[in-house]
Amino acid sequence: MPDSAEPRAVQAATAMKASVNDFVVKFANVNGSGSASANGLFARSVMRMGVPVAARNIFPSNIQGLPTWYEVRITEAGYLGRRGGVDLMVAMNPQTWDRDLAEIESGGFLVYDSTKPLGHSRDDITAIGVPLTAMCNEAYELPRERQLFKNTIYVGALAALLGIELAVIDALLADDFKGRDRLIKANVEALRMGHAYVLKHLGPLPLQVRRADAVGDRIYVEGNQAAALGAVYGGATVCAWYPITPSTSLVEAFTAYCQDLRLEPETGKARYAIIQAEDEIASIGIVVGAGWNGCRAFTATSGPGVSLMTEFIGLSYFAEIPAVIFDVQRGGPSTGMPTRTQQADILACAYAGHGDTKHPLLLPADPGECFEMGAQAFDLADRLQTTVFVMLDLDIGMNEWLTKPFVWDDARRLDRGKVLTHDDLEAGREFGRYLEVDGDGIPYRTYPGVHPTKGGYFTRGTSRNPYARYSEEGAVYVDNMERLLRKFDTARALVPAPVARPARRRTRDGVIYFGSTTPAMHEALEMLEAQGRHLDALRIRGFPFADAVYDFIAQHDRVYVIEQNRDAQLRTLIMTEGGVDASKLVAVLHYDGTPITARFIAGEIAQRLALGQPSTGQSEAAE
Amino acid sequence: MTYILKPQLHHPKLPTNSLGFTRRDYEGSVSTLCAGCGHDSISAAIIQACFELELPPHRVAKLSGIGCSSKTPDYFLGNSHGFNTVHGRMPSVLTGANLANRDLIYLGVSGDGDSASIGLGQFAHAIRRGVNMLYIVENNGVYGLTKGQFSATSDRGSKSKKGVINHDTGIDMVGLALQMGATFVARSFSGDKDQLVPLIKAGLAHKGAAFIDCISPCVQFNNHNGSTKSFDYVREHNEAVNRLDVIMPRDPIQVDYKSGESIRVQQHDGSILSLHKIAELYNPNNRAQALGYLQARQARGQIVTGLLFVDPSAGDLHDAVGTVDAPLNALNEAELVPGAAALDRINASLR
Ligand SMILES: Cc1ncc(C[n+]2csc(CCOP(=O)(O)OP(=O)(O)O)c2C)c(N)n1
Ligand code: SF4
Numbered sequence: 001m002p003d004s005a006e007p008r009a010v011q012a013a014t015a016m017k018a019s020v021n022d023f024v025v026k027f028a029n030v031n032g033s034g035s036a037s038a039n040g041l042f043a044r045s046v047m048r049m050g051v052p053v054a055a056r057n058i059f060p061s062n063i064q065g066l067p068t069w070y071e072v073r074i075t076e077a078g079y080l081g082r083r084g085g086v087d088l089m090v091a092m093n094p095q096t097w098d099r100d101l102a103e104i105e106s107g108g109f110l111v112y113d114s115t116k117p118l119g120h121s122r123d124d125i126t127a128i129g130v131p132l133t134a135m136c137n138e139a140y141e142l143p144r145e146r147q148l149f150k151n152t153i154y155v156g157a158l159a160a161l162l163g164i165e166l167a168v169i170d171a172l173l174a175d176d177f178k179g180r181d182r183l184i185k186a187n188v189e190a191l192r193m194g195h196a197y198v199l200k201h202l203g204p205l206p207l208q209v210r211r212a213d214a215v216g217d218r219i220y221v222e223g224n225q226a227a228a229l230g231a232v233y234g235g236a237t238v239c240a241w242y243p244i245t246p247s248t249s250l251v252e253a254f255t256a257y258c259q260d261l262r263l264e265p266e267t268g269k270a271r272y273a274i275i276q277a278e279d280e281i282a283s284i285g286i287v288v289g290a291g292w293n294g295c296r297a298f299t300a301t302s303g304p305g306v307s308l309m310t311e312f313i314g315l316s317y318f319a320e321i322p323a324v325i326f327d328v329q330r331g332g333p334s335t336g337m338p339t340r341t342q343q344a345d346i347l348a349c350a351y352a353g354h355g356d357t358k359h360p361l362l363l364p365a366d367p368g369e370c371f372e373m374g375a376q377a378f379d380l381a382d383r384l385q386t387t388v389f390v391m392l393d394l395d396i397g398m399n400e401w402l403t404k405p406f407v408w409d410d411a412r413r414l415d416r417g418k419v420l421t422h423d424d425l426e427a428g429r430e431f432g433r434y435l436e437v438d439g440d441g442i443p444y445r446t447y448p449g450v451h452p453t454k455g456g457y458f459t460r461g462t463s464r465n466p467y468a469r470y471s472e473e474g475a476v477y478v479d480n481m482e483r484l485l486r487k488f489d490t491a492r493a494l495v496p497a498p499v500a501r502p503a504r505r506r507t508r509d510g511v512i513y514f515g516s517t518t519p520a521m522h523e524a525l526e527m528l529e530a531q532g533r534h535l536d537a538l539r540i541r542g543f544p545f546a547d548a549v550y551d552f553i554a555q556h557d558r559v560y561v562i563e564q565n566r567d568a569q570l571r572t573l574i575m576t577e578g579g580v581d582a583s584k585l586v587a588v589l590h591y592d593g594t595p596i597t598a599r600f601i602a603g604e605i606a607q608r609l610a611l612g613q614p615s616t617g618q619s620e621a622a623e
Numbered sequence: 624m625t626y627i628l629k630p631q632l633h634h635p636k637l638p639t640n641s642l643g644f645t646r647r648d649y650e651g652s653v654s655t656l657c658a659g660c661g662h663d664s665i666s667a668a669i670i671q672a673c674f675e676l677e678l679p680p681h682r683v684a685k686l687s688g689i690g691c692s693s694k695t696p697d698y699f700l701g702n703s704h705g706f707n708t709v710h711g712r713m714p715s716v717l718t719g720a721n722l723a724n725r726d727l728i729y730l731g732v733s734g735d736g737d738s739a740s741i742g743l744g745q746f747a748h749a750i751r752r753g754v755n756m757l758y759i760v761e762n763n764g765v766y767g768l769t770k771g772q773f774s775a776t777s778d779r780g781s782k783s784k785k786g787v788i789n790h791d792t793g794i795d796m797v798g799l800a801l802q803m804g805a806t807f808v809a810r811s812f813s814g815d816k817d818q819l820v821p822l823i824k825a826g827l828a829h830k831g832a833a834f835i836d837c838i839s840p841c842v843q844f845n846n847h848n849g850s851t852k853s854f855d856y857v858r859e860h861n862e863a864v865n866r867l868d869v870i871m872p873r874d875p876i877q878v879d880y881k882s883g884e885s886i887r888v889q890q891h892d893g894s895i896l897s898l899h900k901i902a903e904l905y906n907p908n909n910r911a912q913a914l915g916y917l918q919a920r921q922a923r924g925q926i927v928t929g930l931l932f933v934d935p936s937a938g939d940l941h942d943a944v945g946t947v948d949a950p951l952n953a954l955n956e957a958e959l960v961p962g963a964a965a966l967d968r969i970n971a972s973l974r
């Protein structure tokens with residue numbers, strides 16, 4: 001690196017990490033400082049260079065003032081999970097300075113605002129000071145400008161340090177601020193300010209982004225947005241909701257897509273209705289009412305909302321009313337970790353209700369599947385006449401992921417399930433609302449108002465016979481409950497099937513995983529393979545579990561079940577529903593609220609394999 | 624409990640309405656409520672009103688919560704779809720149903736516990752949203768089905784059958800509905816069919832959130848001396864502000880009222896409310912005055928009945944949300960699914 005006459009801008013360590021297109025950059029910011037868009041710009045510029053990124057927000061539950069982080073994994077090899085560890089820290093928050101520094105791996109780099117000297121005691125990292133505040137104070141008058149452009153300046157500095165082409169960032173800025181030429185110009189200038197400073201005083205780092213062709217036709221999108229689009233394609237017309245992080249952006253995206261795609265051309269009127277209800281009980285009540293009356297309806301919520309909805313979910317099970325719930329999972333109760341990710345609502349959703357109830361769950365692993373399952377959920381809810389959950393989590397829901405492009409087959413038809421029409425009734429089709437007809441446990445239904453004298457019925461939870469007439473007979477109740485079990489069994493073949501990923505060598509060890517764990521799991525499997533440890537893997541995508549899940553367990557001596565919750569909820573569900581011996585399923589659990597990492601999974605499994613015996617599994621204390 | 628369905632024999636001489644239906648066609652299963660329960664009289668009034676309005680029975684969707692009152696939709700309009708939902712949450716279910724198909728007529732039936740206690744929030748919010756419905760609270764000032772506990776409309780200082788004194792202020796559902804923006808607000812009494820039937824007809828014909836608080840004595844738990852929801856109390860303290868006739872558009876306009884004592888209000892569907900004022904000059908188009916009047920009478924221990932407020936040109940939730948004219952549940956694939964070409968454009972915007 002070039003020397004300079006300035007006060008020491010670079011404190012170089014003896015050993016420096018070197019890498020092309022494979023390293024982790026983390027930004028430490030203060031919430032509300034405008035850093036989010038600058039950090040996003042950085043991530044997208046890497047992608048526009050043809051190098052995949054996996055970017056994750058780690059943000060507080062407030063609007064302004066608390067620390068917030070953004071982690072960008074630059075990965076030409078396409079590992080989209082979290083690796084663990086940080087190679088370059090952009091430390092913009094004095095509050096978290098010490099812990100941010102501690103996170104940098106040995107040989108890594110620190111970029112900081114060197115306007116005021118900030119001390120640190122690590123001689124195994126290379127610190128790069130850029131006097132951001134001083135540069136801003138000199139260039140800008142208004143405090144707001146000084147704050148905002150500081151972010152753009154550090155993006156420019158990073159571009160110079162890491163070799164990102166300025167023209168790529170310019171093009172992104174032109175897209176983002178289309179029609180606002182003054183803003184484009186101001187940002188382009190700020191970008192160059194940071195870039196020029198680095199070129200003059202510092203020079204490039206051994207961490208480099210180099211043009212590649214590894215992104216392909218993939219798209220970059222949040223799971224919530226993808227799920228919302230799935231709901232549009234799934235034909236949803238009624239949405240009722242109550243704001244809760246991390247699900248709110250799903251409804252916001254649904255609203256935006258509907259305004260774009262669902263207005264009647266002649267009149268501009270809405271082919272949808274979105275109601276912000278007074279709470280989650282009303283949200284699901286509206287969904288149930290609309291489902292009863294023949295609409296495809298959904299709500300989006302998180303754990304606390306599911307708790308409030310439980311009574312209605314139970315009613316939907318017994319009264320057999322279609323409903324779709326997108327549960328974007330987060331950590332714990334309302335005063336828990338609302339902005340952290342977990343997979344901790346599995347049991348609560350699988351068995352939500354009172355009396356004997358269970359519900360289909362769909363478990364998407366990326367935004368592409370959020371779209372597919374988001375649409376499919378409505379077919380399943382109509383077909384099965386019950387509540388169907390789509391289980392996202394904050395990691396998938398609120399982070400942009402690189403994912404395969406959405407596809408839709410125009411020949412595909414919405415499956416409205418078993419509905420008797422006016423003509424069916426007129427032709428004399430027998431109608432018993434809760435009557436088993438086809439042997440699959442699914443009865444026929446009618447929409448209100450269908451026929452003057454036939455097809456009407458009185459909907460209640462239980463206490464009724466197959467013709468929906470009042471009955472408190474025990475035998476009638478039991479018959480109905482048995483039919484509901486047959487219906488649940490029918491669901492087994494309809495929910496998305498598990499996906500197997502066999503090891504390269506024959507092995508008696510297996511691993512089961514699902515949802516947002518997927519990319520980290522795949523990377524962990526490669527790490528383990530490199531150590532000579534081979535495991536067959538099975539990704540679960542739906543509940544009730546397919547027979548293939550139990551076959552897989554039977555074929556292995558030991559199966560690790562990887563989850564992001566404390567109580568091994570999926571493992572419990574597998575055991576409860578399939579009578580599996582507890583000692584066979586080894587829980588590997590990560591639940592500190594940050595997304596699980598490849599290193600964590602590989603480490604936990606390697607340790608247990610080395611010991612040759614299972615342990616209960618513990619989350620790491622901190623990373 | 625099981626019960627026998629009523630034989631559906633048509634008496635040849637039963638009068639039919641213009642749709643060819645007899646009053647019988649608007650009936651439902653046999654009631655399982657206590658003999659003399661006010662709720663049964665309200666069911667009879669609903670049957671009468673629907674018959675007289677000549678509604679096709681199956682075009683009415685009837686929804687309720689949980690309680691003795693909420694069981695009653697089984698006892699009228701047997702050919703209609705009904706939904707006995709969960710306790711206190713009928714308003715949200717009705718809202719969703721209404722969003723799905725704006726072409727049906729929605730009748731919500733609830734109790735005072737269902738709507739003023741557990742369901743106060745949902746009641747208020749459904750009214751606020753202007754859901755097009757007639758919402759009837761069968762108000763007995765007590766939980767009937769769970770055997771006599773106080774509800775939120777129980778009078779302060781009243782004594783339960785078990786001798787417990789109620790210390791909480793009773794909620795006046797009419798006052799609340801007025802404040803929440805209901806566009807048709809009335810009170811009546813289960814024992815006053817002459818007043819109740821026209822009110823139900825007008826409420827069903829009204830576009831927007833129509834509410835009737837119908838006092839309905841519970842003969843088991845709240846028909847004793849001193850209860851303001853007992854038969855005797857209501858008969859003695861009923862301050863009726865008006866008598867109402869609903870005149871359907873095709874009927875000749877009635878002429879048998881004295882000038883200065885009646886006003887006529889045209890509703891959105893063309894029906895005309897003819898108000899015969901028997902108490903004093905009362906103007907049902909003024910929300911603020913309605914509230915003042917209600918409270919002044921209440922202070923004198925009087926229960927005001929009749930049509931207290933109506934906005935004949937009210938809109939509803941569909942107007943607010945801007946939905947298409949067709950029922951949402953009748954939209955087809957082409958109208959709902961944007962297709963592959965649109966998706967390709969979306970993909971391109973996400974790269
Ligand atoms: C969530 C829930 N809590 C409690 C009950 C028990 N419960 C059934 S009816 C009722 C009160 C009904 O009172 P009201 O609405 O006034 O009806 P009434 O029987 O007086 O007509 C209660 C508390 C229930 N069904 N559900
Ligand atoms: S308990 Fe009261 S409200 Fe219930 S049916 Fe009997 S009289 Fe009617």
Ligand SMILES: [Mg+2]
Binds near residue numbers: 734
């Ligand atoms: Mg009551």
